[in-house]
Amino acid sequence: MILLLGVVLAAVLVAGELRxxxxxxVGRVLASLGAAAALTWIGLRPERPSAEPxxxxxxxxxxxxxxxxRRLVDSLHPARVFLLPSAKSKLAGxxxxxxxxxxxxxxxxxxxxxxxxxxxxxxxxxxxxxxELHFDPAPVPTGFGPVTRPARAGLGEDLVIQGEVTPGxxxxxxxxxxxxxxxxxxxxxxxxxxxxxLGRFLLRTRPREAGRWRYVLRxxxxxxxxxxxxxxxxxxxxEGLQVLVLxxxxxxxTRYLKTWLARGGAGLAIRSAVSRDRTRFExxxxxxxxxxxxxxxxxxxxxxxxxxxxxxxxxxxxxxxERSLLLGAVKNQGLGLMLVPDPAKDGAGFLAEARSLGFKTxxxxxxxxxxxxxxxxxxxxxxxxxxxSLPGELGPRFAVSDVVRDPVGRVLAxxxxxxxxxxxxxxxSEPSRWVLSGDRxxxxxxxxxxxxxxxxxxxxxxxxxxxxxxxxxxxQPMTVxxxxxxxxxxxxxxxxxAVDSIPLTRDRGDSTQAVGVLWPRRNGWHRLGxxxxxxxxxxxxxxxxxxxDASARLANTRLAVATRAPRAGGAGQAVSGxxxxxxxxxxxxxxxxxxxxxxxxxxxxxxxxxxxx
Numbered sequence: 146m147i148l149l150l151g152v153v154l155a156a157v158l159v160a161g162e163l164r165x166x167x168x169x170x171v172g173r174v175l176a177s178l179g180a181a182a183a184l185t186w187i188g189l190r191p192e193r194p195s196a197e198p199x200x201x202x203x204x205x206x207x208x209x210x211x212x213x214x215r216r217l218v219d220s221l222h223p224a225r226v227f228l229l230p231s232a233k234s235k236l237a238g239x240x241x242x243x244x245x246x247x248x249x250x251x252x253x254x255x256x257x258x259x260x261x262x263x264x265x266x267x268x269x270x271x272x273x274x275x276x277e278l279h280f281d282p283a284p285v286p287t288g289f290g291p292v293t294r295p296a297r298a299g300l301g302e303d304l305v306i307q308g309e310v311t312p313g314x315x316x317x318x319x320x321x322x323x324x325x326x327x328x329x330x331x332x333x334x335x336x337x338x339x340x341x342x343l344g345r346f347l348l349r350t351r352p353r354e355a356g357r358w359r360y361v362l363r364x365x366x367x368x369x370x371x372x373x374x375x376x377x378x379x380x381x382x383x384e385g386l387q388v389l390v391l392x393x394x395x396x397x398x399t400r401y402l403k404t405w406l407a408r409g410g411a412g413l414a415i416r417s418a419v420s421r422d423r424t425r426f427e428x429x430x431x432x433x434x435x436x437x438x439x440x441x442x443x444x445x446x447x448x449x450x451x452x453x454x455x456x457x458x459x460x461x462x463x464x465x466x467e468r469s470l471l472l473g474a475v476k477n478q479g480l481g482l483m484l485v486p487d488p489a490k491d492g493a494g495f496l497a498e499a500r501s502l503g504f505k506t507x508x509x510x511x512x513x514x515x516x517x518x519x520x521x522x523x524x525x526x527x528x529x530x531x532x533x534s535l536p537g538e539l540g541p542r543f544a545v546s547d548v549v550r551d552p553v554g555r556v557l558a559x560x561x562x563x564x565x566x567x568x569x570x571x572x573x574s575e576p577s578r579w580v581l582s583g584d585r586x587x588x589x590x591x592x593x594x595x596x597x598x599x600x601x602x603x604x605x606x607x608x609x610x611x612x613x614x615x616x617x618x619x620x621q622p623m624t625v626x627x628x629x630x631x632x633x634x635x636x637x638x639x640x641x642x643a644v645d646s647i648p649l650t651r652d653r654g655d656s657t658q659a660v661g662v663l664w665p666r667r668n669g670w671h672r673l674g675x676x677x678x679x680x681x682x683x684x685x686x687x688x689x690x691x692x693x694d695a696s697a698r699l700a701n702t703r704l705a706v707a708t709r710a711p712r713a714g715g716a717g718q719a720v721s722g723x724x725x726x727x728x729x730x731x732x733x734x735x736x737x738x739x740x741x742x743x744x745x746x747x748x749x750x751x752x753x754x755x756x757x758x
Contacts (some may be wrong), residue, residue, distance in 0.1 A: 151185030173746060176739040183736035191727050202255050202276075204248065205239070206262035207231035208283035208695055217261055217281060225252075232262060246272030263695040264702025268622070280706045282699055285311050288372035288692040289362060296611050296682060297379045300355045300409065301589050304378060307347040310334065310364055311692060322348040323361045352380040357670060357681055374690055376616060377670075377683030385430075386411045386451045386600055389439075393418050393458025395425065396488045401577045402454070403429060405589055414439055418459065442467045447474040451601040452481035457495040460484065476564030481599030486574040492535055499570045503561060505540035517551040519573065519587075521594040527552045528587045530579055535572040548598050549573065549591070560598040569599040609635075609674040611682055615697065619668050619687040626652070627659045627674070635661055640669030 158177035162170065203223040205214055214236055218226065226239040227248055242248055245265055248258070249272060258273065261281040265273065292308030310320055322330045334344035352358055358378050365371035388411055392399050395417045406413050406429070413429040416439045426436040438446050442463075447453075447470060463471065474480040484502065486495050496506050517534050518527035538555035539547075549558035549571065558571035579588040610626045617623050627635060627649055634646040649659035665671060665684040673680045 147188040148185060151181055151188070154184065155181035173743065176742045179739035180736055180743065183732045183739065186732035187729055187736070190729070202227060202248070202252065202258045204245070204258050204260045205229065205232040205236070206260060206264055206698070207233070208286070209233075209262035210283070211235070213261060213281070213283065217259065221259060223259065244272065245269040249273050249275055260702060264698040265705075266698060267701050270701060270705045278702070278706045278709055280702050282703070283695075285699065286692050286695055287311050288364075289374050289690065290692045290696040291615060292362070292374075292376070292690075292693055293615065294376060294378065297381055297680065298352060299593075300352065300380055301586075301593075302351070304350050304352060304380075305347065306349070306360075306362070306376065307345070308362075308693075309696070310344050310346060310372070319364065320344075320346040320348065321363050322350060323363070324350070324352075324358065329360075352378070355380050357683070359683070372692075374616075375685065377685075379681045379683075386596060387449055388413050388596070389450050389453045390415045391453065391455040391459035391463075392416070392488070393456055393462065394488045395419065397577050398485070398488075398575065401580050401588065402592065403427075405585075405592060416459075418462065442470055444470055444474065447471065447480060448478060450474075450480060452483060452596055452599055454483045454485060454596075456485050456487035457498040458487040458489070460498050461494060472563075475566035475568060479565040479601045481566055481596075481601055482563070482568045483595055483599050484568070484570040486535055486572065495535065496537075499539075502563070502568045502570065503542070504545075504559060504570050505542050506537050507540045508537040514574065517557070519549050519551060519557065519591065521549045521558075521591060523594070524587075524590055528579070528584070530582045530584050530587065532573060532578040533575040535574055537572065539570065539572065546598065548594055558595060566601065567599045569595060571595060609678050609680045611673065611680055615693050616690055617665065617682060617684045618690060618694070619665055619684055621665075623663045623665065623682070625661050625663055625673060627661070632659060632675075635674055637663060638672040639665070640667050640671065 155178055158181055159174050162173040162177050203214075203217055203221060203226045205226065205228045207229070209232060214226075217223075218236070226236055228236070228239050228241045229245065230241070230243065242251075246269070249255075253275070255276045257277045257279065259279045259281065262283050263285075264280060264282065288311060290309035290311060292306065294304065294306040298304045306322065318334050320332045320334065321328050329350040330348045332346040332348055334346060348362075350360075356379075358380055360376045360378070361373055362376055363371075363373040386406070388406060390399055390402070390413065392415070399415060399417070403413055403415065410430060412431050413427075414431065415425075415427040415429075417425045417427075419425050424440070426439045428436065453471065460468075471480075471482070475482050482502075484495075484498055486492075499506060514533055514536055516531035518529070518531045520527050534551075534557055538557065539559045540556075542559075542561065545559050545561040547556045547558075548560055548569070550556055557573055558569065560567050560569040573591070576588055576591050579585065579591070608628045610628070612624045625635065625647070632649055635649055637645045637647060639645065647661040647663050649661045652658040652660045663671075663673070668684050668686040671682050671684060673682060
């Protein structure tokens with residue numbers, strides 16, 4: 146279309162000049178053709194095939210020193226040098242670019258790029274997916290490298306931090322972890338490390354209370370630390386489980402369980418049979434004080450619970466209506482039910498209730514009650530103090546998870562699916578023996594494992610998960626996952642009190658989860674999600690954790706260089722299928738010259754034109 150318009154314009158201009166008489170008619174016709182051709186050129190913007198050599202770009206990233214850049218320029222003689230904003234090196238004639246994607250978009254003819262420094266992030270490598278990469282890595286900076294830790298820890302649980310550290314020029318053999326009260330753990334790095342080598346460490350501590358904690362990781366002697374970084378962790382009290390305990394008689398087991406649950410903030414209701422005609426009720430951490438809700442179980446009351454802990458005597462004493470409601474709430478609404486031995490240690494009655502729930506028992510009549518040391522998830526080593534357990538063991542069954550074992554592998558606690566909920570059974574009769582012996586940790590971990598395995602799934606309230614691992618930093622993306630009621634947006638409260646939101650999209654691999662990406666712009670504590678499932682995440686400054694960032698970039702770039710297939714044709718050959726636009730300035734000059742001549746000629750030849758008229 147543009148070419149056709151140019152031909153029409155040229156024909157009109159030439160026809161107009163041919164109708165005129167006078168001197169220099171040929172010049173006027175040529176000027177008309179030149180003006181029309183110039184406008185057509187500008188409109189068409191023609192291109193020419195590119196035959197520039199490949200592998201002619203040097204990309205300078207953070208960590209590259211000026212000496213390293215000059216050495217590469219002298220040896221490679223790249224046609225162009227590009228500097229990312231994070232690069233501290235300055236080089237005359239180098240082009241500063243905002244990101245790696247800008248390099249790929251503006252220079253599609255490149256088939257090979259030499260990267261120097263600490264390399265690129267995964268996002269930058271995806272943007273620079275076209276060219277073949279070569280890498281000249283810079284040394285890892287002194288200080289802490291990759292460090293992993295949970296972004297959230299439970300109160301009463303160990304906080305485990307493990308990572309790598311690069312010692313300074315004098316080396317170091319120790320890494321320290323300290324909270325506001327001082328050093329809480331230290332680790333010795335075995336062996337003498339040379340400069341640039343990574344030493345691995347593992348630190349462990351147990352936060353004393355719930356809240357938002359900030360720890361300091363440092364190396365070297367206390368008076369002269371060589372490197373130090375802050376590490377933030379949200380310590381959460383056990384989520385407020387709503388628990389109902391049904392017992393055939395008051396026991397010490399319920400007393401110690403009540404104390405532990407109450408300290409963790411759980412809502413607890415207890416219904417104890419004192420005699421045949423008397424029942425005692427108790428509420429702990431409950432908003433209501435109406436004890437009548439416990440006299441007869443109702444569907445409405447059970448819908449607000451997460452788990453029911455019942456011994457075999459109380460379970461068998463339920464009326465048919467209550468038992469039907471309880472099992473219906475487990476099957477249809479996701480309620481959890483945990484069966485425990487009764488105070489009288491009636492093995493026959495307990496085994497009968499266990500079998501009625503679908504569990505298989507073995508060897509119950511071959512031995513008497515025994516004391517055993519136990520293991521459970523998160524506790525691979527057996528507990529130091531043995532506790533009493535009913536004789537026998539629980540047998541294998543389809544869709545059953547083993548929770549507690551003894552050192553010889555016998556299963557003493559299991560959890561099985563029961564419709565939408567889960568039911569569990571344990572043969573351990575007196576876990577309070579741990580408390581009486583001073584081992585409250587084992588008591589807490591044991592009940593956490595049992596209740597966590599059977600409690601109502603958290604999806605009913607909603608659950609927010611933030612990727613754990615390396616500390617979050619300003620301007621670094623952070624993936625969040627939401628499980629629960631459908632949400633299109635996730636609210637974010639930043640350290641200044643400003644409220645923002647991030648969009649959520651359904652995860653293609655798991656339709657029950659929604660995924661979003663947070664790009665924090667300020668350092669400090671951020672609150673994510675609705676109030677019922679809020680999470681606190683601390684974002685470190687952009688300059689912090691330079692060693693961890695450098696290690697991640699080095700690993701990502703090395704992997705990309707090793708796995709990226711070379712582009713066909715190889716370096717130093719011509720690019721096929723790539724074209725560059727021809728310059729437009731000659732067309733502008735030609736148009737101005739021709740149009741100027743056509744404008745000037747009538748005014749300079751006024752007398753000749755009047756004579757002709």
